[in-house]
Amino acid sequence: MSESPREREGLLHTTDVVVAAVIFAICGTLYYVTTTFDKVSNLLAQNIPPEFFPQLIIYTIVIFTLGVPFEHLLHKRRGDNIDSERSERIKRMPYVTAGLIIALVVGIPYLGMLLTMFGVCVLLPLLWGERRLKLIIPFAILFPLAVAYLFNKILLVYFEPGIFGIAL
């Protein structure tokens, strides 16, 4: 009987090596950004230049991250499974859902806030397999109107009307 890849993990945990690499890359980029901060005289900075604290935190993150690929050994000794939350591949739905929401947010300046809310209330239930139109239609009309009324008329939040100029 062959072992699963998880059981074969040795000293380094493959997925966590990737996780650590991503964190190192983020830290590297952010560290570079700190070197581009405007320079100020020590007198003004009182010997604590603006990049000092962020760099200190980046060093701390890097030091902690060094332990991530080996952490599974500690969990194994405790009888925990570090992979319990990620043992299954991410299904297609979170990607599609995120994509749809991003598309709707891109559309806010054109559609306006009210139409975007309407879009969320129609498209997301349909995407998730809801086919009861008796449920979707009243929800998609009444809920955005209620939210828009509350925020726009009572809390006086300005709502983007979009190119169609649709607002309450």
Place this chain on the structure above:
Amino acid sequence: MEPVIEGLSLILLNPFNIMLIFGSVLIGVTVGALPGLSSPMAIALLLPFTITLDPVPAIGMMAALYCGGTFGGSITAILINAPGAPPAVATALDGYPMAKRGEAGRALGIATFSSVTGGIFSLIVFIVAAPALADVALKFRPPEYFALAVFALSMLASISGKSSLRNLIAGAFGVLLGTVGIHLTTGVERFTFGYPELTEGIAFVPVLIGLFAMGELLNQSQTLTEHYDRIRAHVTKLPGRDDLRLIWKTVLRSSGLGTFIGILPAEGSTVAAIMGYNEAKRWSKNKEQFGTGCPEGIAGPEAANNAATGGAMVPTLALGIPGSASTALILVALVMHGFRPGPFLVQQTPEFIYAIFGAMLLANIMFLGIGLAGAKLFSQVTLIPRTILWPAVVVFSMIGAYASASDILDVWIMLIAGIVGFIMKRHGFGLAPLVMGLILGSLVEESFSQSMIMYDNNFLGLFESPIVVGFFVLTFFSLFGPFMGPIVKRAFSRPDPGTEGS
């Protein structure tokens, strides 16, 4: 006595405020009862609504929602074995088996009674301890605040979640995120990437909504077809004399324990509930009945997790250090309303503290009624189709993020935070530590810079203060305690004579 009367009357003699608190408790219990929706998420979504309110009802609403949300999880934990909120995880262990054998009403009654007792116990401690702690904190200078904040961040290691290391990394990223914007001492822009909107720093509300609501939405989109088997609860009964005799010691012990855990920076209701369950089992004469529907197994975690709510308010208000993810959000709300949480808040506006106390007390009394009369109804909230519920959360998230500054950039920040939160959670990085880091970040940097200026850039100068040394010792134990335990145990355990030399 005058601030007490003034503070309590702000809540108890104002019908509008009472109505708002009742509404918040209802929302809290509903959200708590719905698996996937959590108190921090609800508080984050409530934040934009409260901007236009006066501070007392605004903060009172959030505190009431926090109490209601913590309790609400127990309803679905007992009736459908799906804890609506993480603090109710331990309640399901004995609550569901009791409900399954036809005693759902009894289980709900024990949970309600224990929750209310734990909540009120912690509020009494809160109202006594917050001013006392504020008195001590008045003596704190920047070095002491720096050491305290470092200690609070180190406590992130033990916050709920699997990995201490990943919690610390998340917390450190939160602190880093807190440095976005203009550096106070020099006026230099940091990590603004040319966006003028970022010069004042990352707006908390979009990040919080994104992490707690949008991240969870992406997670939930994978499990839309899950359904739960529901057990019917006909009548919820308060515990009778026999049950009271059995649970009163557990309730008191767990109330004390939960309050203490709540007071510890960064520890929250979930940790309190798990410890409450473990301690109830350790002290019980009926250990073997745990897991089969034992009343003490419901009373222990329920008293502890609700006691943690009042406890968590102590460091939040008296020190400005949040005691849990939910109180971190309340802290943000306080700042949004122009308060600076800490000893001066307690000293200069004590009536405000008593008003929050009044709101939480009222919330506890309200959910006693809700728990007894409406548990059956609240268990029905799980019937709301998730294909309708979650789009509503998306709408609230988008509008909530947008409303604080009427800026689309905030909606983007919310979305990015949601996607990052989803990925972080999947790989074991806690969201609460990130939020705590974000909130404590400015305090850490400010107090560190001031301390360095005080000691002429000599880091060792910090150790002149015994309080600083005390906090650093605590930090050391909080970081390395879990690793030291087994080593100390091994060093002090006697070798077994039978195996010696083998």
